[in-house]
Each structure stands twice: as C-alpha cells, then as structure tokens.
Amino acid sequence: MKFTILFVLFFINSLIYAQNIQYARALVDTLCSSYFDGRGYYNNGENRAAEFIKSEYKKIGLQSVNNNYFQHFKFATSSIKGDLLLQLENTILQPGIDYLIAPSSPSYSKKSKVIHLKKSELIDIEIFKETIPLLRNKFVVIDQSLVKNESNKVKNLVREIIYFLKFSPDIELNGVIELIEGKLTFSASQLKAMRPHIIILKNKVSHLLKKIILKTENQFDTNYQSQNIIGYIEGEIKDKYIYITGHYDHLGRMGNSVYFPGANDNASGIAMLLNLAKEFSSEKKPKYTLVFICFGSEEIGLVGSKYYTENPLLPLKNIQFLINLDILGTGDDGIQVVNGKVHKKDFDYLVNTNNSKNLLKQVKIRGKACNSDHCFFSEKGVPSFFIYTLGGIAHYHNIYDKSETLPLTEYEDLFILLKYFIVNKE
Ligand SMILES: [Zn+2]
CATH class of the missing domain: 3.50.30.30 (Glucose Oxidase; domain 1)
Structure with missing residues (x-):
C-alpha cells in the first residue's frame, strides 16, 4: 500500500514537472519568435513582449499593485x-x-x-x-x-x-x-x-x-517609453515581501534582416519567473507576499530596475529577500549565486537543500557584482541574490542565442530549489 501511494506521488510529481518544462519551453519559444523582434526598441518589440507578459500575469491570476501591472519610464535609445x-x-x-x-x-x-x-x-x-x-x-x-x-x-x-x-x-x-x-x-x-x-x-x-x-x-528616439511589469500573490504576512525578478527585454534588431532572440538572456529567466508565479498561485497562501517583477530595458544599462528602486511601488525596506533570475538556460555545471558571500546563511541554505535533494551539480558562490537587475536593490541594502546557470552552450548577445538550441538542461532542478528557498525563507 505504502509503495503504491509513493508511486502515485512520484507519478504526480513527474507530471507536474513535465508540465513545468512544457510551459517553460512554450514561453521561451514565444518570446524568441520574430513577432517580438528580439524584445528591443526599434519596431516596438519590447513593448509587444510586455503586453504578452501582462496577459500571462492575468491568466495566472497575479494581482496588480496599481491596477495596470505596468510601471512606465522613459529614456533615449x-x-x-x-x-x-x-x-x-x-x-x-x-x-x-x-x-x-x-x-x-x-x-x-x-x-x-x-x-x-x-x-x-x-x-x-x-x-x-x-x-x-x-x-x-x-x-x-x-x-x-x-x-x-x-x-x-x-x-x-x-x-x-x-x-x-x-x-x-x-x-x-x-x-x-x-x-x-x-x-x-x-x-x-x-x-x-x-x-x-x-x-x-x-x-x-x-x-x-x-x-x-x-x-x-x-x-534615435529621445523619448522612448518602456515599462516594468509588476504583479503579486498575497502572503500570510501581507506587508513583508519576497521579490522574484528578471528582465524581459533583449537587444532587439539590427536593421530589417537581423534580430537577437535572447533565449538564454533572458527568456529563460522570465519563463522561470512565470512558472514560479503559476505554481504559487495554485497553492495555499505563501508565508510572505510574493512580488514578481519583469524589468524592461536591462540591456541598455539596468534602466528599469534602477527606476523601480528610485520609485518603488512597495517599501523596499519590507523586502525579506530578492531573487533575480537572468540566464537560466543550461546548468550542466550548476548555478552561480552572485551575493552568495554577502548573505552566507541564505547561500548555505541553497547548498544544503541542493545536496539533500540531489538537484544541481553545484551551487557556486560569488561576491558582489553589479551585472544584472539585483544591483540597485543590493546597493540600497535589499538582501538579494542573482542566480544564473553555468556550463553548456554559451551564446551571448548574438544571433545564435535562440530557443531551438537552448537546452533548459537543469530547469526543473532549479525550479525545485527555488521553490524550497521561497517556501522556507525565514
Ligand atoms: Zn540578461
């Protein structure tokens, strides 16, 4: 009897993870399609991608802080x-x-x-x-x-x-x-x-x-308008937050004939963010309110996340932790955790959970680095990690970073690890 229940549980788990990877693959395929023009400025690809992500937020049932999900900002491109x-x-x-x-x-x-x-x-x-x-x-x-x-x-x-x-x-x-x-x-x-x-x-x-x-x-557009996309799931402790973030923009087009799909950077991170949002929205209330932000205009100098930290919709001091996801498409050599050395206790939790659940090959520690959207939060004292996968194919900021060749090797193991972290964060 016990064996049967375990088997059924295992079977259900496998089904859930199969659904996760299918959802992730569909999202990466969609975000990298020519319809979104590489999610850049010329041809409005970034703004089209923002509309698509907003519709996913609604489908998942995320709530909006400002009724519109969008936080607009302008700059030159x-x-x-x-x-x-x-x-x-x-x-x-x-x-x-x-x-x-x-x-x-x-x-x-x-x-x-x-x-x-x-x-x-x-x-x-x-x-x-x-x-x-x-x-x-x-x-x-x-x-x-x-x-x-x-x-x-x-x-x-x-x-x-x-x-x-x-x-x-x-x-x-x-x-x-x-x-x-x-x-x-x-x-x-x-x-x-x-x-x-x-x-x-x-x-x-x-x-x-x-x-x-x-x-x-x-x-040259002196007044280009971009936006961050912000949604949340209310927690038992309403006014304390865990943020899950990543950038949805990429490098867009170079003329009519070339676009940069940005599968690894960062359709993969957006897929993970939306997948976690979907998972937590179908479960019992999380302990802390979970805030999901897809940042615009990262590639042109962390513009969206910088704007948010200067104009936060919720008080930054109430953020218990922020996990920024950028480049999650491989994982053959595990993951790298920027700020791991700064928040050693939280880093050790990741390592111990990873070992006990037998997930990724390694969880590698790194110090501070202002290389993605966690940067300005970190500067303002918000405890944060920036996580990216290691190993496998390494196409970066070129036409070859496309969905067809992005393996999503350790996607499910990383999904499980992140879920444990979010559920058990003190
Ligand atoms: Zn990126």
Whole structure:
C-alpha cells in the first residue's frame, strides 16, 4: 500500500514537472519568435513582449499593485534600422554573422577609402595623435588582435581611442572599423555617435582592404517609453515581501534582416519567473507576499530596475529577500549565486537543500557584482541574490542565442530549489 501511494506521488510529481518544462519551453519559444523582434526598441518589440507578459500575469491570476501591472519610464535609445549593406571591395558581408553595426552609429550611405592603423599607433597616444590628420574622409581600421597580448592598460587605451574616433566632433573621419577574433557581441546604446562603428570578424577582412561601401540607418528616439511589469500573490504576512525578478527585454534588431532572440538572456529567466508565479498561485497562501517583477530595458544599462528602486511601488525596506533570475538556460555545471558571500546563511541554505535533494551539480558562490537587475536593490541594502546557470552552450548577445538550441538542461532542478528557498525563507 505504502509503495503504491509513493508511486502515485512520484507519478504526480513527474507530471507536474513535465508540465513545468512544457510551459517553460512554450514561453521561451514565444518570446524568441520574430513577432517580438528580439524584445528591443526599434519596431516596438519590447513593448509587444510586455503586453504578452501582462496577459500571462492575468491568466495566472497575479494581482496588480496599481491596477495596470505596468510601471512606465522613459529614456533615449539609438537603434539601427532599414536595409543594411557592407561591401568590402567586391564582397558583400552578412550582417549578424560576419559583422555588427554598433547601435550608436548614425545613418551613413557612401563609398569610403580605408586606412589601417599600425600597432605602434594604437599603443602610444602621442604616435596616435600624429595619425589623426591622415584619417580625413576615410574609415579607420583598428585590429584588436594587434594588442591581444598587451596589458589591460593598453587594451583600455585602444577602447578609449575607438570612443574618441566615434564621438569626437573635432576630427574629420568617416567611421571606425574594429576587427575582432572569436565571437561578435551586440549591445544597446542610449547615445548616438558622430560616425558609424562597424565590428567585423578579422578573418573576413584582407589587410589589403582599400575601399568599403556602407549603408546603415539610425533611429534615435529621445523619448522612448518602456515599462516594468509588476504583479503579486498575497502572503500570510501581507506587508513583508519576497521579490522574484528578471528582465524581459533583449537587444532587439539590427536593421530589417537581423534580430537577437535572447533565449538564454533572458527568456529563460522570465519563463522561470512565470512558472514560479503559476505554481504559487495554485497553492495555499505563501508565508510572505510574493512580488514578481519583469524589468524592461536591462540591456541598455539596468534602466528599469534602477527606476523601480528610485520609485518603488512597495517599501523596499519590507523586502525579506530578492531573487533575480537572468540566464537560466543550461546548468550542466550548476548555478552561480552572485551575493552568495554577502548573505552566507541564505547561500548555505541553497547548498544544503541542493545536496539533500540531489538537484544541481553545484551551487557556486560569488561576491558582489553589479551585472544584472539585483544591483540597485543590493546597493540600497535589499538582501538579494542573482542566480544564473553555468556550463553548456554559451551564446551571448548574438544571433545564435535562440530557443531551438537552448537546452533548459537543469530547469526543473532549479525550479525545485527555488521553490524550497521561497517556501522556507525565514
Ligand atoms: Zn540578461
């Protein structure tokens, strides 16, 4: 008899976890579809994703603090729109695969001559200054591999030179070509530069390159409106909170042909957040009120979470703990816990529970790091962890971070671990 009950319980548990992973997969698929345009600014992908998440909040039955779930805020965004063309001599390169155009780049549509900087001109600022008059009406090529074995000081100098060449109003130059080895990494920008900046894989460019054709269009929006999405489940202790957070935005589009799906970063974290919301809404009242926030505009500088900490809808001092989820799509090597060293007792709870329940390969400790939406909460004294998965595929801020190849390897084990933490938090 006992065996049968255990078997039935095991069977029911397996069913629940199968449902969880199905829900997660459906959410990641949906959020990464081209309909949401990479959840960025140009084409309103981020705002469309926000409407979708709000409808999930309603379906799950989360309550709203302000009747609308949305907390709006505004800032400036610079994006690449339209049809792109980059031609080196007679070869047309593929956007997203061979090259990126930095989102700060202004519109440009011309042929240009090219000048290559030598290593000596990159590592000595005085020698660099002598080259400036030679750059007139040209694209300047900066090959990062020339300084790959140099000190961080030299690498920073090269970064400063690139920034100067992009933004300085006092020089005459058509644009900057940066050559890199390895992987392309896209970004977001609140600034519009004076001239375009293209990042190209080095193996696509000959050192004999003399001429390029570039077509790119900029959309600069000084008053872009984004939003955080806030819902809650009331607890036995109403006015003390556990926050579960993650960002739903990603890098959006680079022109018409390329978008960045952001499966691992951070459709995976939003899937976990919504899954936990669903789980707790179908169970008995939790001990503390659970507040779920999907932050907007993280990728452009933690804008949404910073805004919330400056304009909280509920008092920050009543937050018992905050768990921020960002990049949860693998887990082959366990998880990393930012702020684990700061909140050692809570970290030890995670480790002990993980060991006794035989869940993840490891729960790894890390100190403070201002690298996701927990940052400004942490700065204001809110106890918080930022959790991300380790190991497995590592596509980051590129076109390959897509749902089809995101394994969600340890999704269910992490779900169980987070649930224990939330239920048992003192
Ligand atoms: Zn992220």
